[in-house]
Amino acid sequence: MKQESIKVVELFAGVGGFRLGLEKSNYKVVWSNQWEPSTKAQHASMVYEARFGKENHSSQDIATVPTQEIPDHDLLVGGFPCQDYSVATTLTNSKGLKGRKGVLWWSIHKILEEKKNKPKYLFLENVDRLLKSPAKQRGRDFAIMLQSLNQLGYAVEWRVINAADYGMPQRRRRVFFLAYHQSTALWQRMHQTDKLGWMQKDGIIAEAFPVKEKAFGDFSEFSIEGNLVEITNNFNKHGNKSPFENTGVSIDGKIYTSQTESDYHGNKTVLGDILQNGEVTEDFFIDEKDKTKWAYLKGAKKEKRVTKEGYEYNYSEGGMVYPDALDKASRTIITGEGGKSPSRFKHVVSSKRGLRRLTPIELERLNMFPDNHTKLEGISDTKRAFFMGNALVVGIVEKIGKVLYEHINASVHV
Secondary structure (H helix, E strand, O other), rough: OOOOOEEEEEOOOOOOHHHHHHOOOOOOEEEOOOOOOOOOOOOOHHHHHHOOOOEEEOOHHHHOOHHHHHHOOOEEEEEEEOOOOEEEEEEEOOOOOOEEEOOOHHHHHHHHHHOOOOOEEEEEEEEEEHOOOOOOOOOHHHHHOOOOOHHHHEEEEEEEHHHHHOOEEEEEEEEEEEEEOOOOHHHHHHHHHOHHHHHHHHHHHHHHHOOOOOOOOEEEEEEEOOHHHHHHHHHHOOOOOOOOOEEEEEEOOEEEEEOOOOOOOOOOOHHHHHHHHHOOHHHHHHOOHHHHHHHHOOOOOEEEEEOOOOOEEEEEOOOOOOOOOOOOOOOOOOOOOOOOOOOOOOOOOEOOOOOEEEEEEHHHHHHOOOOOOOOOOOOOOOOOOOHEEEEEHHHHHHHHHHHHHHHHHHOOOO
């Protein structure tokens, strides 16, 4: 007999990428939150509610939501913004350590700290530079997160995954990490398993996204020392390279990390496969008068430029493939993908009718969202492109979620 659905809380929900991936398996979102600090109108939240309903969805600043208003849940998920995670100071008359105000990692931390029934599992996503931030103390921010999770009773496994390495239509590299509370069978298994073996074949992420079993680079092991304030001040102070490789495990304050390489031999979806072609309206085609500007921005440059202060300097950058190659996975979608203005970073494809930008539906397909998921009255095409620049690739969540569900389900019925 299968267990009841796994209860999920989705934070920093955007337009619901985590939810779309998880609900392919037996997960049920019992509460969600999406709040965009820089805008009055909560457009992403509006799309989320239109797709999944208003019930148990919050669109207020998560930092101001009392923990008791968040229902108990088994799995906490979220693609939280990458910021400076440093701990400001130890607060007197406080249970622990608090990070800088407005840094959203500490909103997750607060829920884990204050929940009497803590979620047994976490599934989080971030940009891969998290592993090497900030520039002056490479890896410090990730060390703070791993140590704070360790103190709360969680073991962590992480991997930087490029969706295109596993046949998905976009080259999008993101770090995904799973955490298991010490009360779970998965924590026990990780504790007892050879850590390199966990990273290469026995872990949840390795099962969902296989890697070559021969590790690339050195397998290193180290401890994160001190409390969070000491880590903030001292971690990797004189190192110019992050100690965290693209794959790793953190348990009992010890870190095991290795460079791994994807091992995939299945079908591959490329940019040409997701195009709408005949259905594209005229406003996505590049105006004749703008073609020179597009070509200049995409091209290689070696030129003298002058700063506002009048300082002259040599500027150079390499050329980009223009228009974008249709026989490969697309480049990463960015938040500024929408709008007509010429840009170095927007996608441009060639069609029988000429050069054109990508449509909102095509951008959704590159992140493996359903067609028109973000279409809603009052939401511009530019805003829809912005959503996809912020979103994750749903197929990655779906695959990891499926394997995680199978292991949770198996441990319940041992």
